Amino acid sequence: MQPIRTTNHINWESFLDQDHKKSDFILDFSIDAGFSFSTALIFRKFEKTRHHPKPIEANSVTHLSKRKFHFANLISAEGLIIKSINIQQFDPFSYTTTDPYHIEAYFQIPDIDNSKLKGIIARKAQKNKAQETGAATAFLVEYFSKLCESLKDQIIMFIELSGYYAKFKPSTINLYITQNKQTLRIIQSGSNCNTAGQHPLHPGQLTNKTIQKIYEYQTGIPDDLRKLYQKGVHYKFLEFHEESLLCFYKIIEDTFKTESFTKKLSHTLFEVDDPKVASSIRGSSQRTVMIFIYQYLEKNSRKNITKEKPPEIELLLDLIKISNLRNDVAHGVKKVNIDAHSLQLAQEMALFMMDTLTNKS
Numbered sequence: 001m002q003p004i005r006t007t008n009h010i011n012w013e014s015f016l017d018q019d020h021k022k023s024d025f026i027l028d029f030s031i032d033a034g035f036s037f038s039t040a041l042i043f044r045k046f047e048k049t050r051h052h053p054k055p056i057e058a059n060s061v062t063h064l065s066k067r068k069f070h071f072a073n074l075i076s077a078e079g080l081i082i083k084s085i086n087i088q089q090f091d092p093f094s095y096t097t098t099d100p101y102h103i104e105a106y107f108q109i110p111d112i113d114n115s116k117l118k119g120i121i122a123r124k125a126q127k128n129k130a131q132e133t134g135a136a137t138a139f140l141v142e143y144f145s146k147l148c149e150s151l152k153d154q155i156i157m158f159i160e161l162s163g164y165y166a167k168f169k170p171s172t173i174n175l176y177i178t179q180n181k182q183t184l185r186i187i188q189s190g191s192n193c194n195t196a197g198q199h200p201l202h203p204g205q206l207t208n209k210t211i212q213k214i215y216e217y218q219t220g221i222p223d224d225l226r227k228l229y230q231k232g233v234h235y236k237f238l239e240f241h242e243e244s245l246l247c248f249y250k251i252i253e254d255t256f257k258t259e260s261f262t263k264k265l266s267h268t269l270f271e272v273d274d275p276k277v278a279s280s281i282r283g284s285s286q287r288t289v290m291i292f293i294y295q296y297l298e299k300n301s302r303k304n305i306t307k308e309k310p311p312e313i314e315l316l317l318d319l320i321k322i323s324n325l326r327n328d329v330a331h332g333v334k335k336v337n338i339d340a341h342s343l344q345l346a347q348e349m350a351l352f353m354m355d356t357l358t359n360k361s
Contacts, residue, residue, distance in 0.1 A: 005176050010184045012137045016114045016121075023177055024083070025186075027105040029152050030090070030172040032098035034165030037065040037089045065089035078150055081108040085155070098165065105151060117143070144186050148175050220358035225251050229350060236347065241338040242329045248346040249326040255353035256289050257282045264356065265292055268299050286327060290319035293349070322346050 005026070066088035074082040083106040090100040117140070125135035152168060159166040175186040218226065232247030255261055262278035269292070270277060284292060294316045321342055328336045 004174070006183045006185055008182075008184050010177060010179075010186050012140055013133060015140065016118055016136070018179075019114070020112050020177070021110050022108060023179060025107050025109065026176040026178070026183075027107070027148055027151055028172070028174040028176070029103055029148075030169040031101050031103060031156065031159075032167045032169060033101050033159065034098055036099045037067070038099070041065065076107070076151060076154060078147060079109075079111050080147070080151065081110055083107060098167070100169070103155060105155065107151070109147070141187055144175055148173050148187065217355075217358055221354050222357070225254065225354055225357075229354070232347065232350065236343060241343055242336060245322075245325060245338055245343055245346055246329060248343075248350040249322065251350040252293070252346070252353050253286075253289065255357060256284075256293065258357070261353070261356055265296055269295055286323040287320055290323045291316070293353075294319050297352075318342065318345055319349070322349070 005028070066086065068084060068086040070084045071082050076082055085106075086104045088102050090102060121136045121139050124139055152173065156166045156168060174188050176183050177186055178184075221229075228247045228251050232244045232251070235241075235244035235247060259278065259282075262281045263273070263275075265281050266272050266274070266277045281292065297315070298312070318341070322345060325336060325338055325342055329338075
């Protein structure tokens with residue numbers, strides 16, 4: 001369990017009236033990692049006693065499953081002075097795929113400039129004294145949150161570039177400051193990461209008939225598309241949005257290029273059953289693929305509607321946006337912002353396209 005050092009919060013109103021260039025800050029967070037201190041310690045004990053074997057108590061390595069590193073002159077990318085980093089295994093024998101660790105980093109911010117920060121806050125408050133307190137709190141929380149995120153990311157990056165898996169555990173960031181021999185909390189950061197609780201599924205919604213119907217539908221989907229969809233869902237939950245989008249888009253693209261779907265398009269959109277037309281459709285560009293799919297959706301949605309309705313242009317623009325996002329990711333564009341709506345739409349379109357393979361109409 002990650003320790004809570006204090007529940008006493010910093011007083012933002014007086015924070016910038018004090019010099020913090022020499023103040024000690026403490027960043028706490030937790031990770032799940034693909035290495036094990038405890039296993040290595042047990043192996044070492046086995047090695048030492050191999051000539052005189054004796055049982056090794058699991059608890060005997062618990063207090064050893066940690067390491068603290070002190071640094072004389074370690075400067076982070078943001079100019080922070082890293083004084084020490086401590087890493088400790090939570091549960092040496094969790095018997096899970098990864099092992100949980102608590103990490104704490106002690107550092108100083110030598111470049112913190114109170115006058116500069118006050119100037120930014122004044123501008124944000126539009127020089128309105130009454131609004132400065134609120135503006136100061138909002139700005140300083142954002143300022144320190146970014147510092148925490150950056151330092152946390154660098155520590156995780158170091159672990160992974162060393163060849164070991166490491167994943168940040170949501171909602172575990174805490175930042176403290178030691179001031180006049182007192183520890184005060186600066187921020188406690190939550191997270192937008194997915195959790196099971198964000199996806200409620202009532203057991204009453206699951207019926208025998210529903211399960212059987214869905215399973216029979218799923219078995220009609222080709223294996224390669226099923227696996228792609230599973231990967232997409234997996235990546236989406238883990239918040240690997242780029243990988244998730246590519247999986248869902250690959251399903252859309254591959255299904256679009258099937259002979260059966262292009263025949264449906266040719267017949268539905270142009271009332272033509274000539275194989276040459278279907279073949280030409282299969283050679284469409286990324287954006288044109290989405291335009292064809294949009295037209296197919298529109299045409300089918302109007303089948304049972306007698307009253308004319310305007311086309312859903314927003315949907316068309318959203319579909320084209322998905323193709324643009326896919327191209328950006330595939331071509332290595334840095335910092336592709338895949339919003340939740342686009343990713344959800346890509347997933348729904350992947351399902352729709354797979355459904356066309358099992359739906360003969």
